[in-house]
Amino acid sequence: MYVTKRSGVGEPMDISKIRIVIDFACRGLRVDPLELEADAQIQFREGISTKEIQQLLIRTAAEKVSPENPDWQYVAARLLLYDLYKDVGHIRGYKVKDKINGRYKPYNPESFYNLVKNYAEKGIYGEYLLREYSKEDFQALASYIKPDRDLLFNYTGIKVLYDRYLVRDEEGNVIELPQEMYMLISMSLALPEKKEERIKWVKTFYDLMSKHEVSLATPTLMNARRPHTQLSSCFVLTVDDDLYDIFDNVQKAGQISKFAGGLGIYLGKVRATGSPIRKFKGASSGVLPVVKILNDVMVYVDQLGMRKGSASITLDIWHKDVMDFLEVKTNVGDERKKAHDIHPAISIPDIFMKRLKNREKWTLLDPYYCKNVKDGKNLEDFYGEEFEELYQRLERELPPNAKKEVDAFELWKRLLTVVFETGEPYIFFRDTANRLNPNKHCGVVYSSNLCHEIVQNMSASQHIEDSLDPQTGEIVHRKKSGDVVVCNLGSINLGKVYTKEDMERVVPLLVRMLDNVISINYYAIKEAEYTNRRYRAIGIGVSNYHYCLVKNAIQWESEEHLKFANALFERIAYYAIKGSMELAKERGRYPLFEGSDWSKGVFFGRDAEENQRMSEKNGNNLNWIELAEEVKTYGLRNAYLLALMPTGSTSLIIGATPSVDPIFAKFYKEENMSGILPQVPPEIDRYFWHYKSAYSIDQEWIIRAASERQKWIDQAQSLNLFIDPEHVDGPTLSKLYELSWELGLKTVYYCRSKSLTEIEECESCSS
Template sequence: MPSTATAVVPDLSDSRHRVIRRNGAVVPFDASKIQVAMTKAFLAVQGTGGAASARVREQVAKLTEQVLGALERRQPGGGTFHIEDIQDQVELALMRAGEHEVARAYVLYREERARERARQKQQEQELCTELQVRQADGSSQPLDRERLRAVIDEACAGLGAAVSPELILQSTLKNLYDGISEAELYQAPILASRILIERDPAYAYVSARLLLDRIRREVVGQPCTQAQMTERYSDYFRDYLATGIEHELIDPRLAQFDLDRITAALRPERDLNFQYLGLQILYDRYFLHVRERRIELPQAFWMRVAMGLAIEEIDREEQAIAFYEVLSQFDFVSSTPTLFNSGTLRPQLSSCFLTTVADDLDGIYESIKDNALLSKYSGGLGNDWTRVRALGSYIKGTNGKSQGVVPFLKVVNDTAVAVNQGGKRKGAVCAYLETWHLDIEEFLELRKNTGDDRRRTHDMNTANWIPDLFMERVEAGADWTLFSPNDVPELHDLTGAAFRARYEEYEEQALAGKIELYKRLPAVQLWRKMLTMLFETGHPWITFKDPCNLRSPQQHVGVVHSSNLCTEITLNTSDKEIAVCNLGSVNLVAHLRQPAGQDPLALNPDLSAEQILAAIDGEKLARTIRVAMRMLDNVIDINYYALGKARNSNLRHRPVGLGLMGFSDALLALRIPYASDAAVRFADISQELISYHAIDASADLARERGTYQSFAGSLWSQGVLPIDSIEILAQSRSQGVDLDRSQQLDWSGLREKVRGGMRNSNCLAIAPTATISNIVGVSQGIEPIYQNLYVKSNLSGEFTVVNQYLVEDLKRLDLWDEVMVNDLKYFDGSVAPIDRIPAALKPLYANAFETDPDWLIEAGGRRQKWLDQSQSLNLYFGTPSGKKIDDTYRLAWRRGIKTTYYLRSLGATAAEKSTVQTGTLNAVPGSLKACAIDDPTCEACQ
């Protein structure tokens, strides 16, 4: 969000901004009228003397600038303001300036004018004509007030006293004008409801339902209420399939399903389960359209995805309905590429692709071309660049010297910008480099805003690929040696003890003069530069090579050379194989047992393992995961592969990544503060349950469909499960792995079952879930709550997000009111400085920046026990220091965490304060700031 303080006064007196008068007429914006009105109010109170007039002119000019600035922030691209809204801003500006007598005079004047207008309206009512609505064909029709009221009433139905249909209706009518277009009419109640979300989260559902009314009008071609749509959903779905097939958007095989059986399974009432942000995202980015006209409603969307994933099943109707049930009830959601493309003619359903780049021009530019092709069809990319020789190394073919890795990364950066996944979302790639590479120091600076811009990559992500030996040297205060990979070719494919032995041999050769191009420096010096650049630029991320490899089930057939764009995928890559992963996430909060009525001040920071197990609906979780794993496995066979190396790898190993979302929601539902032992215990136990059922489901799929091709020799075939592989890593380290290895389930039976075969080489990976969690209205992945009230910006616009759990608690305490809303705005969503909120409640609602990052590491370490891949783990620092960042990342390594993602620290303000009445707040100096990282490819920000 831009700062609310600005010295530049926008000029709203142009054709972009207009004013709706009280009679509905629309007139050009005239800033001089604001000055005139305020001047009259000042002079009425202070008189007309020369000195007074001069002071008035100066004060009025200053206040007018403030009013115009506030209005511009509301409509930066142009639009209409109601006259009452403008006058509200004038009144607010006067109060903030301490001009209370002037403000009082202004309010009394407004009230008198309002009474006068009411009298005139009463006298002239029979002479007023009905507002006319301009249709798409240019004709006009009278405003149908009864239908407008009916739509609003229907949108509020079932949401109780928290919402007011009358308030929305009156606000909507106030902003209508004679000659309003049909499109503006449908948008008006949405806007009226949307601004009320900060008052109560229930308005997020009202806004979504009002948006749904507009979508139904677009999809069906005529006004249609939810009740009317319920009756015709079956016929609509058949027409929708025919339209999609006709325009080559939908696979014709979907029409070959038993449509009577399919349409009977549709649940139109689930269209009402969306919040506004989720439905708007679906409308903007996911629903199929013909020449910009959407043809999908939500349940048609979910069923299209489900049918596409079941298209090669024997009983495809049964499986499609099972898939539809978990999707439409928000129990499990497939990743974005699957939602985009399932059931279409080009079903590119996979999420992530990992490649390794060869050390020659053919290999380098083939990799860049591969990036473009993979990005074109909605895949996130991770590239391993470690084999490319360093700056100054000898090139035999030209008898010259190499320019190193960086110039090629500039080309990769520009390719990602150019190929933007069909306009649906921005192309995104992450380059990985091992810590011993001689170009590592320049690699660390790629995201800096200073220096030679030809050697900067402002749009691409970067990550360090760190061997354990380096971390041991850091801990010991020892030196580290950098090499060019063409001089030390084995290091790229070696891990653990084998890497250590060969690396030390190369160091001895360098000291003996047998290797000329190298650099020796203190390991801690390089480590500090890594952390400094990470703090300053957000890159490169910290990821650990040896945990990813030594715990990999597939180490018998290759090496993990990098992770992916979001650091949760750890799969082998080679010149012959591009690793592919297929993702989806369980909604954890949807698998809790309904808790009894809660004391709003009672927290559970010490919840036991037995209590946590009792709180999770294990049977429902097992059912959901069994369906989800089948869906993910089907992706592999249905998927469109842009490259043969990706297809061969995916069919040979069949990896999938089942993750989770709604972790923070689950903690809030169970009243567990994130910074507590119970939260760490919950992370451990919930992940153990998910892992157990995912592995069990894959083993059952192997019995039904056969094991994956490279199963023989894998850790699975040896009966070594993720919990067992920790010991392999511990034995390779001089310090072992400092991690609690306790377990709640009996794994012995499953261990023997797995020996008989697995359908998937990898089963588990926790993605950021940035968009799909927004669609279903839960917290992202494993993140702590960002803020309790904030404005979220993404490709679909700006959306107010309010913590509904906090609102419910404050309502029970009779503390939820307009003053509390203003307090949360003023303190950027933090409850800590608000005196009215009981101290006992504040730990539960501490935001990400108020939570010590060690708690995220401890929870992440417990999850990592059960993962055969990794997790997208952001770290938040409210008051960062070099020592704290150093300690946190060393702790991550000691706990055996494989990868970390963004480092986030406090920066620019996140909440607009133009409507905060600061004089009535529990104000304190200073306020929390939002994430400072401004990265267009950041999943957590998108």
């Protein structure tokens, strides 16, 4: 019997070769290779391809993954890796030996330089890599690559990497291997470093990523090393109450989505339905048509057919159109008012929450009548007590057509009903966010980004003029840039990095990597470049939080968890600030540093002495007083530092639990662009009884833990709530959101709901 090899050549069937591959995949793992061979039940036939045999082995190993036998995920990963090694070797023209032994080398260092050279000429890799690194540099770095680190990937990780991140040629064939990807990303991120130190930094960055100690955001993993280095995850736009600016932002949204950026869009300045236009009463159709236009842009600019664009749109709870806005994703009502592809978010001031508690009336206002209320500013430009005073004055003084009185509790009930139905809107507590904004001296925060963890200064751009050169027909448009927030994100793997020593080593390096992202970034719109260089804002998050708790024998629903969270995130905060301060010594402070809370020694709304006391109480004993003095002297390189993003795909790559979420279940199959993937938490066989799934946890403990983390985070958290509708009613859900506000959270992301048809079963007790 003959088999067909990848080259198309036939050769006699050799069962021993299959056993060599199975042995390679199973070596050192707690699995039985004979079991895989038996269960695969390969249906041999004349001309069967070696690729088909390999795919069958991969599928069989993946199907065997369970909480009792989690090592099968590494067997499936190695089989897929072996397949990848063979394919890449075939495309790039080098031999990968069939017989896998100690001398077997799946990577070919000699081909690394030619890989980049050949595909840079075709516009697949960035030519800057060849300009900035010599052939000798490539050879030195190729020899530094550690192929054994591929064995850290589980099946889901390598499958997601293979399907979405590894670079492909014009025919769609993968041309680079995982460690080469990490090396080329590191080479890209080290470009801002001094030439004489660059190779050292490349190796340092490579080690951090390839050991899975840190992860970078999806756009960074995808686009570093590519011609267009659009490395940022998300952008936040502010739309002014002006037709030119509305459609200017529609155009910006399209350009950002084209380069795979997510969007947060604030529409609170746009006048309400029935507002006058050029003094014609009742002419405005309000915010809903703008929402629908942005929705259609997200569908149309579908990122090369890979996925739809994605945007959250925020409106204030005092906006006169808020009731219609709440309904944009529900399945009832006028379909002409629906926008099913955007994510609604509601901005809530403290005064609303107070009135809700007291069951008082609430007044919806038209932003058109809330302009120039004080010092040339609009109502939305204020927060806290100033906002409350101005809001109450407008409640009294505005004409009847400019406002509408509702019951605060009825409005809140409608919001919660929509949350039950759709999991949204996201919630943004604007007063808390602005009070604790370290850069309140130079701006205000109206809303958050797509994933609701970014809290930074925002402002609308201003149209100045269009000028025409009558001789050439050249038209020049002039405008003054506003602040378009840019998210430059990376996360720490808490499964590997959580001690004081590890944080001291890793966190400053991640700060440096993300600062370099800003320097080499490609900006789809100029306002983003302007803002990014003025603030140099970054967002450091985490993954594997639940695994970190389990590994340290800490139960989610415990006071011990709260203490652990406080101490852990203090360490991250301290070394992030210290790292940014050291970087400021070397490269200079961010341009808007003077006048910030940082410059006054006020961190997270507290002075150095209070932070010092908190550190002594939680056992870290970090020297906040000395650090505050150093920051006053040298400044910070980055205006914002910490934000806990969702880390969905990047957690899958490194086999981590996502962000700060509890596990979804002890075993489930995730369906995404890579197909159906088996999911088990890290070391589930060892810690089976310690893990507790999200829907089994009292959600108050999720909020209380988030509150402890928030004490050391200058931005916010993508905080999900997990509810079972059979056991959580409206009053309970209301209590959770109210508790989030009371405990100082700035945002609440999704409210994820367990299916009503799902059979309830205690996982820890099921056989």
